[in-house]
Amino acid sequence: MSVAIIILILTLTSLIPIYANIHGAGKICDELGRRSLSTRPHSVSISEFGAVGDGKTLNTIAFQNAVFYLMSFADKGGAQLYVPPGKWLTGSFSLTSHLTLFIENGAVIVASQDPAHWEGVDPLPSYGRGIDLPGKRYKSLINGNMLHDVVVTGDNGTIDGQGLVWWDRLTSHSLKHSRPHLIEFISSENIIVSNLTFLNAPSYTIHSIYSSHVHIHKILAHSSPESPYTIGIVPDSSYNVCIQNSTINVGYDAIALKSGWDEYGIAYSRPTVNVHIRNVYLRGAYGSSISFGSEMSGGISNIVVDNGHIHNSLSGIAFRTTKGRGSYMKEIDISNIDMSRIGTAIVANGSFGSHPDDKYDANALPLVSHIRLNNISGVNIGVAGKLFGIQESPFSSLVLSNVSLSMNSGSTDSWQCDYVYGSSESVIPEPCPELRRDEDAYSRASV
């Protein structure tokens, strides 16, 4: 294929309307998958920049210098930074556009545990503060700001965040700033992250914020079930995102879709839209395998999740929000999911989570509607559903069909519902009356 055609295809892909309908979301993975991996005409190895892969030498300067050097190839087809087998200790470093970071089989990029090797940066505008504590946050280990055409891949190379010290600092309240993520892209587009193993992220494994055309596939993200508030992949105020063929086992949420926090997210107003998730194996031990919110103040819509295996999690699928968030979560289709060993299969919680500060508007009510769950099966489930909306803004048009959950022995109260409305078909065990209402009657009543 000629360069001109490839450029044409990339151009067309970026013209997909931002607010395409939900059926568009179910095509995102195929669309992003059609873009071929650009082979970079130039490649350098990190060892050419003085890096030493002994697991002890700090290589931050080498990574920074290598990326700086490769900037000059951006208009020459881009370049590859090759990381050969070895253990490459480093603090945080930034990527550049038209760059492929290739982590070879047997290569491990190891994150320094010394906070001095991590820069403190201003909070994200849609959050107004760090997630763990007010004020700054540490820059992520590998980060990109306002980039395009970046590939982070390898032959199953590893990025190890050595998160244990950060988890301890969180629980002992000795963090100076909010914990860093492993990879973060801010305001970037045409990003691929693939073929890698991520271990022990201090906080999130992959954070995509204010970004678009992000394709994450064939990754393994792992941290211990006890790691506090570790999250796998977070599409945040981003559009046209695909996550597929991946395994994520973390302490809190495996995949969490977000879009900003209370008054900061409302003011910034950047939704998460057109996200396609398929063929995923997830464990969110003390959180949820798939979660929406609770930070959702820019809006979340047009999300398709198809074909997932969810196991050993406190909840399976969770929709979280609270008064003060404003905005909406709607047009979400989740189908063909099997679950095992889950505390509560489906959760909706309208009084979840805290506020960034006391300046939020308690009258900013979120709207949650048009959520469809189809072909869901589960074994060893504690509670089928805990669905609690908001009195002043009940969750509506929640549609369950072909849901079959086999409960733990001893569980009796299968569905608990309040301030939610919707319909159901072929749901076992029999759902609460709120999910057996005629929706039109509800909308007439609420006019």
Ligand SMILES: *[C@@H]1O[C@H](CO)[C@@H](O)[C@H](O)[C@H]1NC(C)=O
């Ligand atoms: C991904 O990894 C597999 C081996 O696990 C390898 O065969 C394939 O070429 C890799 N793809 C890329 C883009 O590196």
Ligand SMILES: *[C@@H]1O[C@H](CO)[C@@H](O)[C@H](O)[C@H]1NC(C)=O
């Ligand atoms: C990739 O590496 C991880 C850890 O080294 C291993 O558990 C996993 O099985 C590997 N995946 C593939 C596809 O080789």
Ligand SMILES: *[C@@H]1O[C@H](CO)[C@@H](O)[C@H](O)[C@H]1NC(C)=O
């Ligand atoms: C995802 O997995 C499916 C089924 O194994 C395979 O056909 C497809 O090529 C994979 N796609 C990517 C982008 O990894």
Ligand SMILES: *[C@@H]1O[C@H](CO)[C@@H](O)[C@H](O)[C@H]1NC(C)=O
């Ligand atoms: C909703 O979440 C809050 C905060 O985690 C929790 O205290 C509350 O019990 C949850 N509500 C329900 C009904 O589970």
Ligand SMILES: *[C@@H]1O[C@H](CO)[C@@H](O)[C@H](O)[C@H]1NC(C)=O
């Ligand atoms: C219901 O969902 C299961 C998977 O959970 C699937 O095997 C079955 O074919 C579905 N039934 C119908 C009628 O779609």
Ligand SMILES: *[C@@H]1O[C@H](CO)[C@@H](O)[C@H](O)[C@H]1NC(C)=O
């Ligand atoms: C539900 O499962 C059936 C049988 O496998 C399949 O035909 C149907 O397309 C599935 N529904 C959705 C929404 O994926």
